[in-house]
Amino acid sequence: MKKLWGGRFTKSAEDWVEAFGASISFDQLLVMQDIQGSMAHVQMLGACSIISNEDMEKIHSGLVQLQQKAAANELEYSVANEDIHLNLEKHLIDLIGPVGGKLHTGRSRNDQVATDMHLYLRDEIAGIQEDLRSLQTVLLEVAESNIETLIPGYTHLQRAQPVSFGHHMMAYFWMLERDYGRLQDSLKRVNISPLGAGALAGTTFPIDRHLTAEKLGFDGIYENSLDAVSDRDFILEFLSNSSMIMMHLSRFCEELILWSSQEFQFIEMDDTFATGSSIMPQKKNPDMAELIRGKTGRVYGHLMGLLTIMKGTPLAYNKDMQEDKEGMFDAVTTVRGSLKIFAGMIGTMTVNKAHMEKQVQNDFSNATELADYLASKGVPFREAHEIVGKLVLLCIQRGIFLKDLSLAEYKQTNDAFEEDIYHYLDPYTVVERRKSAGGTGFSAVRKAIDLAKTRMQ
Secondary structure (H helix, E strand, O other), X not given: OOOOOHHHOOOOOOHHHHHHHOOHHHHHHHXXXXXXXXXHHHHHHHHOOOOOHHHHHHHHHHHHHHHHHHHOOXXXXXXXXXXXXXXXXXXXXXXXXXXXXXXXXXXOHHHHHHHHHHHHHHHHHHHHHHHHHHHHHHHHHHHHHOOOOEEEEEEOOEEEEEEEHHHHHXXXXXHHHHHHHHHHHHHHHHOEXXXXXXXXXXXXXXXXXXXXXXXXXXOXXXXXXXXXXXXOHHHHHHXXXXXXXXXXXXXXXXXXXXXXXXXXXXXXXXXXXXEOOOOOOOOOEOHHHHHHHHHHHXXXXXXXXXXXXXXXXXXXXXXXXXXXHHHHHHHHHHHHHHHHHHHHHHHHXXXXXXXXXXXXXXXXXXXXXXXXXXXXXXXXXXXXXXXXXHHHHHHHHHOOOHHHOOHHXXXXXXXXXXXXXXXXXXXXXXXXXXXXXXXXXXXXHHHHHHHHHHHHO
């Protein structure tokens, strides 16, 4: 097959070499963005009198037809035409004749593909933000239903202090809120136009780059043609933001997996998001949570892969940069799929409230409250800390808990203890009293939920 760039060449590559160098197997995902960019480009060519209005209208009409075919999945792609750009140009020329070859006036595949990816990421970031909002909505619903549900809080995976389960859910809400904000901020660098930068040096044609940027909804243009075609920072930033989203989901998955185990029994996954064993009839495995936890490494890999590709590429475009797309596409698919699955998992899980409350009744997670109690009576906190530590040791040795000690035993360690100590040791009181901003106190959690709702508007 004759190449659209083949005038200088006297030999053709063998099929297997063409297949190795082609990107059409994956960059066909950019078909709509490529047509969108071409429509803006040809309208600019006509507006700047670089081509006639008649040619512009004929080309634009052809692009509309290709857009319709693409939407109906009726376009066929050829490895011989390498990528989505040359495949579409070939389709256009076959459709409207040689005038289709005028479309590429004043641009290169280098600025064309960069434009496509800017448009693609702008669209997908909006979609991911919608997915984040959907999951945050579910988290808010679960949190609001469980403000006064108690759960053991952990540090070092050791019992620390009891907290509101709603408060625990809201911790992930705010992580996702930062993820949403990072994506929003990244649009400053995604929503700029490289179109018209040419291969690397601009063009001699009197193009209007600001016009194409405006038609495509970009906020501005790259001010340097070399930078415009060689920049992949916006993809790296997206992969970094995606990695953080997946890291947050993976942390959450780890807790869901632990909580659904026989040892914890804090929650039960809905059957829709669990699987069984081929040999052990009793098993109910949290496979979807495990898969998301595993897919996190996949997204990390795409970030590290592109960083490695870019670290050694001189200006401007190099074929290495063809490797920027598959990781980007896969990260989008992985993140969006994980967020959708997560919303379903959280929205359908059963919270074993009674069991969780029983756990906080029979541990030492109220020890800090005891130290705070003494400190409020004027005992220096460090002294109070030591007193309570000795009381905990005494209880461990006797196989009891702090609530089981008599008032006389308390007073033997410090006269500041009074009858009200048992009220303060109650886990519900322990949680309710932590009303500081951002704390786990029930009133503080309600305020946090109200604030979160305003962020969602």
